Amino acid sequence: MRPINRIDLNLLGTFEAxxxxxxxxxxxxxxxxxxxAISHALARLRIAFDDELFVRVGNAIVPTALARSVIDPVRDALQGVEQALAAAARFDPATSTRAxxxxxxxxNEARVFADIVAHVVRAAPGVTxxxxxxxxxxxxxxxxxxxLDLAIDVASDVTVGLHAIxxxxxxxxxxxxxxxPRIAGAIDLITYLAADHVQASPRRSGPGLEDEGLAALDETRRVAIRCQNIWSAWQVVAESDLILTLLGTHAATLLPVADNxxxxxxxxxxxxxxxxxxHPAAERDPGNIWLRRLVQEHASNDEVMPDAHGGDGG
Known part of the structure; x- marks a missing residue:
């Protein structure tokens, strides 16, 4: 491999792409x-790295071991340059056209996105x-x-190393x-276990948080219907005796769809x-800082609990 001072750094963007x-x-x-132009750049990259970098397997190309070993440092370097340039520029939400x-x-989109959009539109009319x-x-x-500039999700093993609030x-x-017929303002565990359930998940199979909680009690439930999204599951509940376990904020958002x-x-x-x-690389990006503060201010709330909607209005 050539020394770094003999490699055209413009080629690294082509390699990453x-x-x-x-x-x-x-x-x-x-x-x-x-x-x-891309093929020519790849030829230069192969000379610079003294490696094929990508090889054809059937109709696809796959990276070599060396390519896999250097992709993360290359991405870090490219993003570091990008963020350094971004940090040098002043971000003005009133005039910015950044996407x-x-x-x-x-x-989660149903929980928080509309409120974020409302404040972005007012503070930064040119931003998309x-x-x-x-x-x-x-x-x-x-x-x-x-x-992605930001993400909103629960903590998991894959978020280790990311910055989070x-x-x-x-x-x-x-x-x-x-x-x-069996639920009016409250439900006990016996009734919960005896009921047929609808589950909302984009996955084809797999347990929900509620199943993990039941497993700790050595109990299981019967999932009779599986939907791809929470809106469909909510409507199934409104038109049947199935029940749905979901987050309180999701339920509050869905009440206008059907008054369950x-x-x-x-x-x-x-x-x-x-x-x-x-990502840590975006920590000092002025635009990212602005958006983080806006999201934190307008998408945060206290713990959500069932409220007066829990009663059976008849």
């Missing part, structure tokens, strides 16, 4: 360069804001690449239709605070 986009053509589209991307899983769905396992990488602490509640009753969960589940997440 080929690696991330999974091919020369896709990297060209991403960088708005011709395929021949921000906040990672939000579907259910996108809510972007993401796979939890990919959030750290997407923040590192700059595909708490936004909301929520409790799990149970939703049932008003007029449910909300009652306390009849067993304990440790709360999982919703967090605002960002």
């Amino acid at each position: 080929i690696y991330t986009q999974g091919g020369v053509s896709a990297a060209g589209r991403h960088l708005h360069l011709s395929q021949s 921000f991307r906040i990672g939000l899983r579907q259910a 804001l996108a809510s972007v769905n993401f796979r939890r396992s990919d959030v750290a990488e997407e923040l590192a690449r700059g595909d 708490p936004l909301q602490t929520d409790t799990m509640v149970v939703a049932a239709r008003r007029g449910h 009753q909300i009652v306390p969960l009849p067993f304990e589940i440790a709360p999982r605070p919703l967090q605002l997440l960002w």
Whole structure:
């Protein structure tokens, strides 16, 4: 491998694009360069690194061991340069036309995004804001690449190493239709276990937090219906005797969709605070700092508990 002072640093952006986009053509589209320009840059990279970097396997190209070993340092270097340039510029929300991307899983979008948008529109009319769905396992990488500026999600193993501040602490509640034959303002564990349940999850299978809580009691429930999103599950509850376990803030957001009753969960589940997440490389970016402060101010709240909506209005 050549010494760093003999490598054209402009090539590192091409290397990262080929690696991330999974091919020369896709990297060209991403960088708005011709395929021949990307191919020429790859040839120079192979000479610089004295390695093939990417090899063809069937219809795809895959990175070599050396490419895999250097991609993270290259990304850190590129993002460091980008953030250094961004930090040198003053961010003025009143005049900025910057585009921000906040990672939000579907259910959390309903909890916080509208309020964030309302304040961004007022404070920064030229800024564009996108809510972007993401796979939890990919959030750290997407923040590192700059595909996301911030993310809002619960803490997990994959968020270790990210910067985080708490936004909301929520409790799990149970939703049932008003007029449910066995539920009126409260539910006990026996009734909960005897009921048929609807579960909302984008995953094809797997337990929810409530199942983990029941497992600690050596109990299980019957999930009769599985929906991809919480809105569908809420409507299933409104039109059946199935019940749904969900976060209190989700339930409060969904009441205008259907006026289901909300009652306390009849067993304990440790709360999982919703967090605002960002990559350490964005720590000093003035625009990111501004957006973090705005989100923290307008998406934070105290613990959410069932309220007067829990009663059966008949």
